Amino acid sequence: MNPIVDREKGLLQLEQRIADLKAYSGAQNVDLSAQISALEAEYAKIQREIFGTLTPWERVSMARHPKRPTAAEYIAKLDRFDELHGDREFGDDASVIGGFALLRGRRVLAVGQQRGRDTKENLRVNFGMVRPEGYRKVRRLFELASRLALPIVTFIDTKGADPGIGSEERAQSEAIASCLYALAQVRVPSVSVVIGEGGSGGALALGMTDRILMLQHSIYSVAGPEAAAAILFADATKATEAAASLRLTSDDLLEFGIVDEVIPEPIGGAHREREVVIESVLEAIDRHLSELSRLTPDALQEIRYRKYRSIGGIPEDRVPEGSLR
Amino acid sequence: MPMPDWLRVRKAQEAQDAAQWTKCPGCGELLYRPELKASHEICTKCGHYFRMHAADRIGMLVDGDFLEIGAEIESGDPLRWVDRRPYPEKLARDRERSGLSEAIVAGFGAIGGFGIGLGVMDFHFRGGTMGTVVGDRVALLFERARERRVPVVIFTASGGARMEEGVLALMQLAKTTNAVERFRREGLYYIAVLTDPTTGGVSASYAFQADIVVAEAHAAIGFAGRRVIEQTIRQKLPENFQRAEFLLEHGAIDMVVERAQLKDTLVRLLDYGVGASRSSPSRNGVQGGPLK
Numbered sequence: 001m002n003p004i005v006d007r008e009k010g011l012l013q014l015e016q017r018i019a020d021l022k023a024y025s026g027a028q029n030v031d032l033s034a035q036i037s038a039l040e041a042e043y044a045k046i047q048r049e050i051f052g053t054l055t056p057w058e059r060v061s062m063a064r065h066p067k068r069p070t071a072a073e074y075i076a077k078l079d080r081f082d083e084l085h086g087d088r089e090f091g092d093d094a095s096v097i098g099g100f101a102l103l104r105g106r107r108v109l110a111v112g113q114q115r116g117r118d119t120k121e122n123l124r125v126n127f128g129m130v131r132p133e134g135y136r137k138v139r140r141l142f143e144l145a146s147r148l149a150l151p152i153v154t155f156i157d158t159k160g161a162d163p164g165i166g167s168e169e170r171a172q173s174e175a176i177a178s179c180l181y182a183l184a185q186v187r188v189p190s191v192s193v194v195i196g197e198g199g200s201g202g203a204l205a206l207g208m209t210d211r212i213l214m215l216q217h218s219i220y221s222v223a224g225p226e227a228a229a230a231i232l233f234a235d236a237t238k239a240t241e242a243a244a245s246l247r248l249t250s251d252d253l254l255e256f257g258i259v260d261e262v263i264p265e266p267i268g269g270a271h272r273e274r275e276v277v278i279e280s281v282l283e284a285i286d287r288h289l290s291e292l293s294r295l296t297p298d299a300l301q302e303i304r305y306r307k308y309r310s311i312g313g314i315p316e317d318r319v320p321e322g323s324l325r
Numbered sequence: 326m327p328m329p330d331w332l333r334v335r336k337a338q339e340a341q342d343a344a345q346w347t348k349c350p351g352c353g354e355l356l357y358r359p360e361l362k363a364s365h366e367i368c369t370k371c372g373h374y375f376r377m378h379a380a381d382r383i384g385m386l387v388d389g390d391f392l393e394i395g396a397e398i399e400s401g402d403p404l405r406w407v408d409r410r411p412y413p414e415k416l417a418r419d420r421e422r423s424g425l426s427e428a429i430v431a432g433f434g435a436i437g438g439f440g441i442g443l444g445v446m447d448f449h450f451r452g453g454t455m456g457t458v459v460g461d462r463v464a465l466l467f468e469r470a471r472e473r474r475v476p477v478v479i480f481t482a483s484g485g486a487r488m489e490e491g492v493l494a495l496m497q498l499a500k501t502t503n504a505v506e507r508f509r510r511e512g513l514y515y516i517a518v519l520t521d522p523t524t525g526g527v528s529a530s531y532a533f534q535a536d537i538v539v540a541e542a543h544a545a546i547g548f549a550g551r552r553v554i555e556q557t558i559r560q561k562l563p564e565n566f567q568r569a570e571f572l573l574e575h576g577a578i579d580m581v582v583e584r585a586q587l588k589d590t591l592v593r594l595l596d597y598g599v600g601a602s603r604s605s606p607s608r609n610g611v612q613g614g615p616l617k
Contacts, residue, residue, distance in 0.1 A: 161529075163549030163557050168567060171577040172548040173528035180498060181534050184506035201486070201498055201529040201548075208499040222486050222495040222526075227553070232408040232488055246491045247404050256403075258496060305507060308500045309464060312403060312457035312493035 004061040004269070007050050011268075014043050051267050054217070056243040060225055062217035063197045067271035069278060071097060071112025071155040071195065077278050078103050078110065084144075086137055090170065093134030095125045095158075096206075098141045103153065104286040109145035111138055111206060112155035115196060128197075129162040132175035135205055139175075142182040151289050152183075152190040154206040159224055161202030179205040187301060189292030191285050193263075194218040194250075195270075210304050211288045212258060214250040215281065216265040220258075221248035258311060260288070349373050365584045374543055374584060376521055378423070379430040379447040382480060386588055387434035387443065394432050394469060395462040403457070406489040415451065415489070423449040427458045428483070431466040433473070437592030439599060442470030444479040448522070454487035455527050460497025463531060464504040471507065476514040476599055478591060481532045484550075485525020498530040505534045514598035516591065519546050519569070519578070537594055538578045540569035541587065546578075 018039050025032040054062065062068070075081050079102035086092040098111040113130060116122030130138075145152050161172055183190065190209035198207065198220035214220065222228075229235055229242040253259040263277075263284050270277040292300065345358050351373025361368070365385065366375040383391055406412040420426060428450040433442055444466050446453045455463075463479070470477045486494040509515060517535035519528070521544040529548055532538070540546060547567035555562055565571045569581045582590045 161548060163553050165554065165558065165562070165566070168547050168549065168554070169575050171533075171572070171575065173524075173546075174533040174577055176529040176548065177502070177531075177533035180502040180530060181506055184503045185510075200495060201526050204495060204498055205529075208502065220492050220495075222491050223488060228488055245404065245406060245408070246488075248492060253492060256493060258492065305503050308496060308503050311496040311500060312460075312490070 002061050002065060004058060004065055008268075011043065011046060011050070014039065014046070018043065047267055051269070055240075056246075056249055057225070057240040059217055059249045060197075060219055060243050062269050063219045065269060065271055066117060068196055069270055069274045070117060071114050071157055073274065074155050074193075074195065074278055074281060075101065075110055075112055077282060079105065081110065084141060087133045087140060089136060090133040093126075093131050093137060095128055095130045095162075096134040096138055098138060100150070101153070103282060103289075106286065106289060107150055108153050108289070109141055109148075109150045110153045110155075111141060113158045113203075113206065115157050126162060128158045129160060130158060130202055130205075131162045131164070131167050132170040132172050135161075135172075135175035135179045138206060139179045139182045142179070142186055146182075146186040146188050149188055151188050151293070152186065152209065153285055153289075154190070154192040154209065156192055156194045156198050156203045156207050157196035157218075158199050158202050159197055160199035161205070176201050176205045180208055183208040184304075187297035189289055189295070189300060191288045191292070193281055193285065194220050194259075195281070199224055208308070210292055210300060210307070211260045212253075213261045213263060213281075213284055213288070214253060214259045215263050215270060215277070216250050217269055218250060219248040220250075220253050221246050256312070367584060374521065374541070376448045376482065378449060379425060379445040382445045383430065383434070383443070386436050386591070388436065388438070389434070391434040391443070392432050393430060395465045396426055396430075398458050398461050398465075399426055400456055400458050400490075402489075403493055404489065404491050406491075408489075412489040419450045423447065425450045427462065428453045428455070429459050429462050431462045433469070433475070436478070436588065436595065439592065439595040440473070440475045441595065442466050442473070442475055442477040444477070446480060446482040446520075446527070448482040448484075451487060453481075453483035453522075453527070454485060454494070455483060455497050455501075456487035456490040456494045457497060459487075460494075460500045463497075463501045467501075467504040467508040471511060471513060474511075474513065476516065476595060477508065478516045478518065478595075479531065479535075480518045480520055481523040481527050482520045483523055483525065483527035483532075485527060495526065498526050501531045502534065505531050509534075509536070514595075516594055516598075518582075518587065518591070520544050522546070524548065524550060536598070539587075539590065539594075540572060540578045540581050542569060542581055542583045544569045546572050 021032050021036050081099055081101045083099040096113050101108050101110040113128055114125045115128035116125045191211045192207040192209040194214040196218055200223055225239040225243040226236050228246055229238040250262040254262055263280055265277060266273040346355050347358055349356055349368040351368055352371035354370040366377050400416055402412050425447055429444055429446045431444040444463060467477060515535045516537045517532050519532055519540040523532050523546045545567050546569060572578045573581050
């Protein structure tokens, strides 16, 4: 059970009571404003208690909230979208959507990982876990964007790449490696937004972009907290501890200098005011694309190289020439 | 009471004798270490491949001197990570046990007369996992090889990205990918040799971005760990699943090579890539030739 969903229940009940009282007072023409504002104050207080400061594990739960806006919703809010299907080799992976789009009047190539909102959709999209044919479709679209000089926009939301037998048989490693390679090759601006879960290499395959944005309550991690706990503590139930150790929140990523901007969410999370959140994400993408569009292709590639070269390491010019052994 | 000299000498002798023998995990046979070394770390009884130490691998491949680079780049503890023990303690223990400063040794040397940039990963250090130091050394290797205009050969052996460095470790996939791309964009030649095991973040980045992907015989190669897949599908996987031979059958790699043939194979592969530029130095792109 998602702990955020659990704790929201009381709030939703309170919300309903306030609405009922308002409706009643309107219909019966009785003044209940004192009761209503008391309930509203109570509501705000509980809301602050629950969401004022979230632990890393609560942030994970927020990122996985079943009502959280998915990639398809962001894409639906673009001015136009023409989906392109398939990897031309094996199949069309429904867990990743891609195609031409118009974003604030700008022609772009948009790609998004699609997490399901219910069991039925999750079965169709494989719980948002992309298979090799999905990554090969994305690679094809990245190369197409570069050829047509269209900026690349990606929405990241996956627990991780699919770990099935078929995916291994079809060389999942190579599919992800090629997707990353294509992002290193492109000579157009690229922006990625982590909208939910950024799980491991399966997320990075869409995320090695010029700019990386994150929604406030999304997460980005080397491994899922459950997997990390299983490996490191030999106990998957220690996921709560692992979530704290992994430093996977948007604050952490900003501190590490990996993420360029964190997009704030309303109290209670993105699903509470989805329209507003989607708008602010699209606004941020547009703003970053405008900045990047002023750079030459050479400069884009050079800056991108430096961005990733400097993450957690020593720059090349500070390393001595070498030693005989 | 201090230990008498004769006993101390005998204890030391016993310890040395024990270190001279090792048990084969394949067949249980006790193997004499010097003999094992002479047979390229392959069990003389059942043919089991022992995981090689980077120094032995370099010794087996490189003609003469090896110029190591990036040795002074060492790990910090960016996440102040503690699980069953603190990360710096694990690093210190692995440094002591393996004699290595990190999970990869990178540098320049010659193989069969071809000057190359060579990276050798070592599973004995943190399971060959890639943190910021491995990322830095791999990137540095490609950058320096690009300046020297020589091919790069990397032997991979890795459990994937290093958990203890969190998302910083994940970002090393990006760092190394960009370095490979910049190197190959110049028309330079890159060969990856996948050894046991090559999984996770390393297999999903530079291991599979090479011009030629060679796998050492029997090596386990894949993205997801065997245990993860078994837990997901709730059944046992066949023995050959994710083995080098399985990948060859599925078209994921160029060839499977026995350890004893690796050096000769590499020399031939290098010759196709850079041999022609020796006879016609004006050839566009790749240049090779001996280091000195």
